[in-house]
Amino acid sequence: MNYTINTELINIKSTLFEERVSWKAIIKVQEVTDWFLLKPNALTFYALPKNQLNPSQQTWLREKITTK
Secondary structure, eight states: OEEEEOSSEEEEEOSSOEEEEEGGGOOEEEEOSSEEEEESSSSOOEEEEGGGSOHHHHHHHHHHHHHO
């Protein structure tokens, strides 16, 4: 899996699929032990593993927790 995160969107890409999600669609960011969960609604989430993110991406996502 390859994760690209910027101020406009989250791009999740694997050999089987590619998903692009706008930050405008994310209503909540939640941090759990090994993951960041990006929630576009109450039932769906995109799981980003912390071990695939660099420290600056993790910090940026933690800031999103307080602003979303």
